[in-house]
Amino acid sequence: MNMGPTIPDPPRILIVDDEEAILETMSFTFMDLYEVFTSSDARKALDILDENSPMACVITDQRMPGMTGVEFLAEASKRHPETVRIMLTGFADADATIQAINDGHVYAYVNKPWEPEELKQTVKRAVEHHHLAAENTRLVGELRSTNFFLEAVMDRLGTGALAVDAEGIVRAANQPAREYLGLPEDPSGTQLVEILEALGIEGLCDTVMRLFDEGEGAFEEVQIGGERPLQLRISAQRLDAQLGSVIVLREVSHEPLRRRFEEIVTRLAEADGELRGDLEEALPQLSQVADGAGQLGVSSPRMAELQERVSRTQTAIQSWLDVDDLVAREEYPDAQLLLDRMHVASRRWPLPDTVPGRVAELQQLVDTYYESGENPRRRVL
Numbered sequence: 001m002n003m004g005p006t007i008p009d010p011p012r013i014l015i016v017d018d019e020e021a022i023l024e025t026m027s028f029t030f031m032d033l034y035e036v037f038t039s040s041d042a043r044k045a046l047d048i049l050d051e052n053s054p055m056a057c058v059i060t061d062q063r064m065p066g067m068t069g070v071e072f073l074a075e076a077s078k079r080h081p082e083t084v085r086i087m088l089t090g091f092a093d094a095d096a097t098i099q100a101i102n103d104g105h106v107y108a109y110v111n112k113p114w115e116p117e118e119l120k121q122t123v124k125r126a127v128e129h130h131h132l133a134a135e136n137t138r139l140v141g142e143l144r145s146t147n148f149f150l151e152a153v154m155d156r157l158g159t160g161a162l163a164v165d166a167e168g169i170v171r172a173a174n175q176p177a178r179e180y181l182g183l184p185e186d187p188s189g190t191q192l193v194e195i196l197e198a199l200g201i202e203g204l205c206d207t208v209m210r211l212f213d214e215g216e217g218a219f220e221e222v223q224i225g226g227e228r229p230l231q232l233r234i235s236a237q238r239l240d241a242q243l244g245s246v247i248v249l250r251e252v253s254h255e256p257l258r259r260r261f262e263e264i265v266t267r268l269a270e271a272d273g274e275l276r277g278d279l280e281e282a283l284p285q286l287s288q289v290a291d292g293a294g295q296l297g298v299s300s301p302r303m304a305e306l307q308e309r310v311s312r313t314q315t316a317i318q319s320w321l322d323v324d325d326l327v328a329r330e331e332y333p334d335a336q337l338l339l340d341r342m343h344v345a346s347r348r349w350p351l352p353d354t355v356p357g358r359v360a361e362l363q364q365l366v367d368t369y370y371e372s373g374e375n376p377r378r379r380v381l
Contacts, residue, residue, distance in 0.1 A: 007054065007056075007131060007134050008035065008054070008056075010033065010034050010035050011034050011035070011056040011057070011127045011130070011131070012034065012035045012036075012037065012052055012054070012055045012056055013030060013034045013035070013036055013037070013055065013056055013057045013058070013059065013123065013127070014036075014037045014038070014039070014045060014048060014049060014052075014055050014057070014058040014059070015027065015030075015036065015037070015038045015039075015058075015059045015060075016038075016039050016040075016042055016045040016058065016059065016060040016061065016064070016069075016072060017038075017040065017060070017061040017064070017088070018040050018041075018061065018064045018065060019040070019061075020040060022061070023038040023039075023040060026038075026059070029116055029119070029120065030120075030123065033120075033124075034056070034123075034127070037052060037055070041066070042060070042064050042066060042067035042068075042069075042071070042072040043066060043067055045058075045060075045072065046072070046075060046076065046079065049076055049079065049080055049083065050079060050080075053080055053083075054080070054082060054083070054130075054134065055080065055083045056083065056084065056126070056127045056130040056131070057083065057084045057085075057086060057123055057126040057127055057130060058073075058076055058083055058084070058085055058086070059086045059087075059088065059110075059123070060072050060073060060085075060086070060087060060088065061087075061088045061089075062087055062088065062089045062090075063090075069087050069088075069089075070087075070105065073085045073087065073105040073106060074105050076105075077105045082130065082133055082134065083130065084107045084126040084127070084129050084130045084133075085105055085106050085107050086106070086107060086108050086109065086110060086122065086123065086126055087106050087108075087109045087110070088109075088110050088112055088114070089109050089110070089111065089112065090111070090112050090353055107126055107129065108122050108125075108126065110122055111350060111351075111352070112352075112353070113352055113353070115347065159176060159248055159249060159250045159251075160173075160174060160176035160177030160178075160179075160180045160181070160232075160248065160249030160250070160251075161173070161174045161176075161177055161246060161247065161248050161249070162174075162177050162192070162246070162247040162249075163244065163245075163246055164192050164244050164245050164246075164247065165244035166244045167244075168191050168192055168193060169189060169190065169191055169192070170187045170188055170189070170190055170191075170192050170195065171188055171189075171244070172188060173187050173188070176249070176251075177247075177249055180224075180230055180232060180249050180251065181196075181199065181201070181204075181224070181249070182199055183195065183199075192205065193205050201224050203222075204222065204224070204234070207220050207222055207234060208234065208236045208247055211234065211235060211236040218235065219233050219234060219235040220233075220234055221233050221234070221252065222234060230251060230253050230296075231251070231252050231253040231255065231256075232249045232250065232251060232252065232253075233249075233250040233251075233252045234247065234248070234249055234250075235247075235248045235250075236248070251302075251303070252302075253296050253303070254293065254296075254302050254303045254306050257289050257292050257293055257306060258302075258306050260289055261286070261289050261306065261309065261310055261313075264282050264285050264286060264289070265313060265350055265351060267282075268282055268317075268356055269351050269354045269355070269356060270356075271356050271357070271358070272357065273357075273358075274358070274381070275356050275357075275358040275359070275381045276321070276324065276379070276381040279317050279320060279321055279381065280321070282317060283314060283317055283318065286310050286313060286314050286317075287314070289306075289310050290307060290310045290311070290314075293306055293307050293310070294307075309350055312348040312349075312350065313348065313349065313350055315344065315345070315348045316344075316345040316346075316348040316349040317345075319341045319342070319344050319345035319348070320342075320345050320359055320362065320381060321381065322341060323338050323341050323342060323345075323362060323366065324362060324379055324380055324381040325379075326338060327362075327365060327366070327369065327375055327376075327377065327378070327379075327380070328377055328378055328379045329377075330375075330377075331375060331377060332373075332375065333375070335366075335369055335370040335373075336370075338366045338369070338370070339366060339367075339370055342362070342363055342366055345359075346363075358380055358381050359381070361380050362380040362381060365380055
């Protein structure tokens with residue numbers, strides 16, 4: 001029996017960017033950890049992917065001549081769906097990033113310029129995800145003739161999954177699915193319709209049937225729950241007449257909060273003129289986003305990422321305000337401290353290529369003071 005391709009050791013990754021300097025930098029970053037393939041041409045990169053499969057992870061820039069990152073990842077997803085996909089993106093490419101995520105082509109996106117250690121961790125998780133998926137595939141091949149294999153595999157997935165046999169009876173439900181839907185600890189042996197009707201979400205069955213009719217790749221978003229509703233992106237796939245179907249539930253409750261976060265950050269980045277009031281107003285607004293994430297009570301990688309981005313942005317804003325206060329209040333503030341605070345802020349701000357104009361002026365003032373020792377003692381923000 002074919003258990004799937006052997007996983008190379010070290011794992012293989014492919015980096016696609018039309019800038020040779022970036023390819024060299026990233027090759028140097030990962031050469032000790034993985035077998036690294038590179039290409040400055042997205043179409044040639046597809047050939048590399050075909051010739052060197054299985055590839056654990058592919059990292060691509062969005063803006064490339066001839067074929068965009070979204071287009072490349074869409075094609076790569078069709079040819080090698082098991083390869084984990086990461087996009088490098090600037091804030092100006094937010095629409096393309098959202099499109100790629102919604103189309104299911106992207107595991108993660110990394111803002112440019114990236115921090116090497118953070119990028120390493122993202123790629124490490126992607127490779128581990130690929131290894132786990134490959135291992136799950138191997139287990140499925142070994143246990144295909146039995147029913148309990150679904151529970152053994154699906155409980156290790158990061159998304160919710162329900163295994164339903166050809167008669168509509170639930171044979172396995174992994175932990176995320178049980179948590180999302182409020183299922184009993186072991187719903188096995190019960191008709192899916194009966195379970196959902198008892199939970200008051202029988203409409204979910206209609207959604208699943210529509211997805212079956214639309215075919216692989218289709219999904220719908222539904223909201224379930226009362227006081228603490230969950231937003232779920234649901235897809236469904238028929239296996240075969242004997243095995244039945246798998247229903248996959250991906251938590252996307254964080255997306256309204258992510259959009260609110262990006263609105264706040266964009267407003268600050270585009271602010272023209274006096275900024276302090278906007279910064280002070282943004283801090284409680286960001287706290288509301290963080291509180292909203294906490295109140296949802298959802299534990300998922302994307303929710304954790306959003307909470308981390310909010311926290312880092314708050315650190316950046318507070319650092320700018322503190323530096324602005326120090327240069328206005330003290331005649332000879334600690335110049336190294338000012339530089340350090342500005343450096344921390346620049347690393348935490350989510351749009352390193354687009355800082356507010358007044359922040360750039362504050363940075364210039366701090367640099368000048370560090371070199372000359374002359375402090376004009378005025379607020380900049």
